[in-house]
Amino acid sequence: MRTKVAVIGGGQNCEHAVSLASAASARAALEKSCIVVALTIGADGIWLLRSEPLGTTPATSLAGALRVMAACDVVLPLLHGPRGEDGTIAALCDLAGARYVGSGVRAGALAMDKWATKLVASALGIPTAQGVLVTRATAPSISYVAPVVVKPVSAGSSHGVSLVTSADRLEPALAAALALDDRVLVEERLVGREVDIAVLQRPNGSRFVSPPLEIVVDHGLFDTEHKYDGSAVFHVPAALAEVERKEIEAAALALFDGLGCAGVARFDFFVTEKGVVLNEVNTMPGMTAQSQVPRMFAAVGLPYAALLTDLVNGALG
Secondary structure, three states, X not given: OOOEEEEEEEOOOOOHHHXXXXXXXXXXXXXXXXXXXXXXXXXXXXXXXOOEEOOOOHHHHHHHHHHHHHOOOEEEEOOXXXXXXXXXXXXHXXXXXXXXXXXXXXXXXHHHOHHHHHHHHHHOOOOEOOEEEEEOOOHHHOOOOOOEEEXXXXXXXXXXXXXXXXXXXXXXXXXXXXXXXXXXXEEEXXXXXXXXXXXXXXOOOOEEEOOOEEEEOOOOOOOHHHHHOXXXXXXXXXXXXXXXXXXXXXXXXXXXHHHXXXXXXXXXXXXXXXXXXXXEEEOOOOOOOOOHHHXXXXXXXXXXXXXXXXXXXXXXX
16 A cells, blocks of 8 residues: 655745745655645645645644645655744644654754754864854844854745855845844854765664765855756765765764754755864755755665655654
């Protein structure tokens, strides 16, 4: 008997379109082996089954969505960013008694909060960029000293992220980030290679660490534009020294366990002259066939459809 999987895409945040792409790609890959049910959260909060609204309000449509989820064996929530990846959907599934792919409430909330992630990393002895936490109240007191990166604490796909290289750009950068979140990080600019790695929890409980992937862009940050305009180049495996590769792998596994991750998570690092530095953690990374995580596992013989099947089987226990 084929497994019935509810694949959820969309969501109420700036990553709505990215989530739709992840969900559509995953549904197409899983349809060969599973019965796939397409659920979508509209930008207005209305849940849809395929393209049909399940109610006239977020509340009534959620009730309909819960009935659909209850009829499925497992939920695959491909929701990136706030009100999704941050533990919100995990909490909903927990309360509904639905099995689901991915990290639980605690790991999702901690990893989505970049400031909390830095604190956990520090406790584990993993270096992060020097930075300060800024709110609307403290923003006027922040002054420009050196090139910095300004980013919302809890947003994804680099939305609201700015590289500030002059004093006159700091105030608008803070305003842009604060438009997306009420807490913002101002961090030192790290100069180095951008390298990602992923950890997959297999159905038997073992962890499978992907090869590292290096992101190469023409200039500046790997920002929202570079992430989706096709200009970035990915090298898998990244050409790292053995000591660098082992350090990244060890840090990723320590963070996977320290945060309490499940399913799959991606860990983004900078490899600098002073060593390996953590950038951020994604507990529900982009999941189209061309996204970084599927690329990394495909490079070592785990193709996209098999990766998704592993995740579904892992959630079934």
